[in-house]
Amino acid sequence: MEAPGSDPVERENADFVRELVRRDNADGTYAGRVQTRFPPEPNGYLHIGHAKAITLDFELAREFGGTCNLRFDDTNPDTEDTAFVDGILEDLAWLGYPIEGEPLYASDYFEQLYSWAELLIERGLAYVDDSDSETISAGRGGYGKPGVESEWRDRSVEENLDLFRLMRAGEFAEGSRVLRAKIDMQHENMQMRDPVMYRIRHEHHHRTGDSWHIYPTYDWAHGQSDAIEGVTHSLCTLEFDSHRPLYDWYLEQLPLPGDTPRQTEFARLELTHTVTSKRRLAGLVADGVVDGWDDPRMPTLRGLRRRGYPAAAIREFCAFIGVSRTNSRHQIELLESFVRQHLNRTAQRRMAVLDPLRLVITDWPEGRIDEVELTNNPEDPTDGTRRVAFTGELWIERDDFRADPPPKYFRLTPGREVRLRGAYLITCTGFEVGPDGEPTVVYATHDPESRGGNAPDGRKVKSTMHWVSAQHAIEGTAALYERLFSAEVPGEATGDPMDDLDRASRDLRTGCRFEPSLADTPPGAVVQFERLGYFAHDPRAPMLFHRTVGLRDEWARLQQRT
């Protein structure tokens, strides 16, 4: 686990949020205090979109010497679960933001919220409405259309108090009554047309059990929870912009223990070829499109972790894209470039053949085994070397041999000399084909003087290829991934993202031949398969490697153009 402080974010130009905090500090608004909060609802796992909010909330607090609370926004017992609480805690720690001590919960404030609700009733600012949800919705009016006041709006304080207490006691059926704030049914902002504060739910809550029969709505709980915790800067995404007047209105009516928090909205993170709606992600899991929340194709933090994305790369990406109020969709390639940049520096190199073709060195002495030394990481000399066995019978990549080479093909082809990485220069002398016309074995001779990969006469070859000794190879599986959604903006064409789902997005390659040292790769570790990409060892299944991201591939681009 890496500490967030290990990669300090250098930003010459502050974003609008940091600018705002700086101004608040200059004005003495909160006496220089900066406190934020990250408020996930425990009804799903964290995804890449949350990572942006997390880094903003936690890093902002850190930069200004403040604190950031983790608060579970558990106001809706219908969908929430402790399994998600545990999962979120785990993902947060992995991302680099471990929570010290116990996390906070909105449900811890249910009693306080309740008494504040009675206070509003006593002041004539809230009332029990017996209408059903359709009636309430219809009464709200519409854009540019006036609202209609509920027939229950002018009940006496006593009656309201009485009914509200019976609601709490569980005397009424779900949906039969709600508590509403009495604000303004003609307000131009729909959120202010007497919003619902409490609804009746006879549902088991993951923390409070069966002790409550009424549950606060998001709007009634959020600002007050912020205030109770002493939050100064409450950051949320743009869709809550129209809720801000309501956030402020509630706080104005109440005797707050301290500072009045303020809400600031920013644009959520969207990525090409990706969906982040919790409903969609849950659907992918439920329909078996993916293996689970931690499927390496999922944009969840646990999916990205299993895929091999370093937490630091995700943090650096979030810091780099910054924060603004412009709706935007970042190209997934930018995130991938951060992943590559990080892995290039840190991942050890290994040789793995994913689509094996037999190569026989015809002039290799019978039974001879040569141990060659290979660098673990050319970007990091301190990472040392390893010894790999070389013999006269090898596996090479099927793509690395062509009987009839296209233009600019530098790899093995009859008559051509290439280098086997760290071993010898070899020259192709022939090949055999099977009934289908595909090569089954390639023959070559080697230059014994070129051990290590260089000939004494200094002659050059245009290609260096990876290989695995047939006698020493271990077998394994590699999972290659395409984007889960083929369209940049899933659903843009038809309105349904599932129309752009690529059901063949996983290409499972069994029978791969790996260099033996891969057996020692710790679960979860990421290595580079030379010339193929970065691969993460599955945390549970030995010898299963997930391709995190490929290498840039000039040859592939060249072929695509022709």
Added chain:
RNA sequence: UCCGGGGUCGUCUAAUUGGCAGGACAGCGGUUUUUGGUGCCGCGUGUAGGGGUUCGAGUCCUCUCCCCGGAACCA
């Protein structure tokens, strides 16, 4: 339809708050290279449109256009 928020290279994002429109990714070319990887060098008529203020406008005013969000007892 009403209210609110936005619009800067292909994609994101900056511009000392009115003073040379810069960076990253992507792409293209070159170079280095025992990974067709990495590194290094180079390549850009992008301020949604019209009008105005000003010595000077991405920034201020004005009109227009386009995009996003908002009428759950979800968050």
